[in-house]
Amino acid sequence: MMAKAARAAAAWRTYREVTKPGTPGMMTRVRAIPRMIGAVTRGRYDGMGRGKLALMALGVVYILSPIDVIPDFLVLVGVADDFGVFLWLIASLLGESGRYVEHERRIIQGRLEG
Structure with a gap:
């Protein structure tokens, strides 16, 4: 029950931020x-480390992988862990990409002023 509340709270925070x-x-x-991922991998954006990007990639692999920590044949519990990872991944990507867009805007603004 606590995990459901935490996932709902994370989804709500993401919605409010967006x-x-x-x-x-x-x-x-x-x-x-995609621009953010490219910038992080090329070392052109230090707002997000490669470690976090790698963790997000592992989240995608986990969601797509047929191998789970909690097997999906345990219907509700098995799907809930995938859904939890999915919510974390979406919240992280949307939050980080929002900060990246702001970063791009600051760079453009700096070029216009300078």
Whole structure:
């Protein structure tokens, strides 16, 4: 029961962050994800480390992998662990990509001013 509440709270925090006035919108964040990944891997964005990017990649592998810590044949519990990883991954990607978009905006603004 506690895990459900934590996942719901994480989803709510992500929703509030994405819909906060003045912050990048959902589609802006989604479109920024490939640019952010490229910038992190090339060392051009230090707002997110390669370790966190690797952890996110492991989350994708875990979701897609047929091998789970909690087997899916334990229907509700087995699917819940995948869903928890999915929520964490989405929340992390949307949060980080929003910060990356702000980073891009600061760079563009700096070029315009300088």
